[in-house]
Amino acid sequence: MAKTNNFSFCSLLPFLCFVGFLFIPAKAAVKSYQFDIQVKNVSRLCHSKPIVTVNGLFPGPTIYAREGDTLLVNVTNHAQYNMSIHWHGLKQYRNGWADGPAYITQCPIKTGSSYTYNMTITGQRGTLWWHAHIFWLRATVYGAIVILPKQGTGFPFPQPYREANLILGEWWNNDVEEVVKQGNRLGLPPNMSDAHTINGKPGPLFPCSEKHTFAVEVEQGKTYLLRIINAALNDELFFAIAGHNLTVVEVDAVYTKPFTSQAILIAPGQTTNVLVQANQVPSRYFMAARPFMDAPLSIDNKTATAILQYKGIPNSVLPVLSQLPALNDTAFALSYNGKLRSLNTAKYPAIVPLKVDRQLFYTIGLGINQCTTCLNGTQLTASLNNITFVMPQVGLLQAHYFNTKGVFSTDFPDGPPTPFNYTGAPLTANLGTKLGTRLSKIAFNSTVELVLQDTNLLTVESHPFHLHGYNFFIVGTGVGNFDPKKDRAKFNLMDPPERNTVGVPTGGWAAIRFRADNPGVWFMHCHLELHTSWGLKTAFVVENGKGSDQSVLPPPKDLPPC
Known part of the structure; x- marks a missing residue:
């Protein structure tokens, strides 16, 4: 039987479960994080190899904050590659210096150097993510950003009993930068990835003697919020849970009109929050992700799996298989995207530009x-x-x-x-x-x-x-x-x-x-x-506006030099 790593929701959210809400202050606050970029040996798949990680974790640490908080993230680069981190989806008003793409808003952080990203979260709440933004290093350098609503403000959907982050990714058995260089020398695309992953693990369906599976434990009758992020480099992905419907309530940290679907489609860079009711016969159910591709191109068609496990069910029970849309199911893709609508309420309006300049x-x-x-x-x-x-x-x-x-x-x-x-x-x-x-x-x-x-x-x-x-x-x-x-x-x-x-x-x-x-x-x-x-x-x-608060802020003193 596959080797399974079981996680309760308290283990997924240790600060919330064990020290209450002290970690998320009642009002806007300054929160500091230290990101140490380093090379670490990770044996999550068939091939153990050194990869670039943050704080030795793969995926990297989750940043938790509230709307209105200021984040100070000090990034120290110990890896052999130059590095920059992008805070994907944070608007960074007037503050492109903290956005992160190398040679666009900053020069990269050189080996042995540090840079502090200073960011204030304004008018945003929900699921975003961070990742390396230089070369192909985001293959392993990524993590979630969870922005909770202001204190006293709930979700515009039923309060979940617990929540978890699911980060979908890709894995190369070899150094991804070397794979890219080999493709460039040939003038051809680099070799496709060797596996897909859910929270860094491919699951028991992956053809490998050493099995690793991410599992989430749920209780019968409870409702759970899954924060799903597509961190894959090159693949749009279908995601589904066997026997369970998914109710979409948010995309890219913006609330949506809820709708229910047997599967979701999520492109690289996108996030999707779904509610899942644990209303099936207590057992073990596969959560699965695999690519969507309706063009005549070769892709990594391997399916990554994790397990939704009802409390009290032993690991010896075989999981129920997921039913995903077909690899080239364009009709499902178009239909799914067509159902996405902004919530558009008085509290969360959709201010669409009607006049175009x-x-x-x-x-x-x-x-x-x-x-x-x-x-x-x-x-x-x-x-x-x-x-x-x-x-x-x-x-x-x-x-x-x-x-x-x-x-x-x-x-x-x-x-x-x-x-x-x-x-x-x-x-x-x-x-x-x-x-x-x-x-x-x-x-x-x-x-x-x-x-x-x-x-x-x-x-x-x-x-x-x-x-x-x-x-x-x-x-x-x-x-x-x-x-x-x-x-x-x-x-x-x-x-x-x-x-x-x-x-x-x-x-x-x-x-x-x-x-x-x-x-x-x-x-x-x-x-x-x-x-x-x-x-x-x-x-x-x-361009800058005319007001004093409508111009780019001055650069920070520790901005990396070129």
């Missing part, structure tokens, strides 16, 4: 460029509006704040240079892909509509796009080419889902709207690490 249309393309250093003579590339982003050697926010010339330009086009039938017959041309560090300048407090259009350059594929520094409203999605007249007429401007990461459908489009009220330089990129490394990224320069 700036309309942007970005095409997503893959291509093949010449490469004299690659063994194949070519390399795969990715682009927005036919521009492959080139990472600078100086942080873009520093260059913007100090008006340093020659680091970037602000001439990123509002639309593609050559319109074509974006999702028609497959095209192999690059359509003039150019390299450059080109950004788009946005006026402070202006409203922006951005349509992201997948294309059939090489192949269609789904793309989860993450915008730093902001939430946005997903006012529309569709399959095929975006039609400005017909599709805009069908936009949901009443209660669209509010997120920080949007899944652009395979061979389709997604339209988002946001108000540019956070000055600074804000990264936007595909959260498939493969595509990001190929250049599928850009950034917005949001």
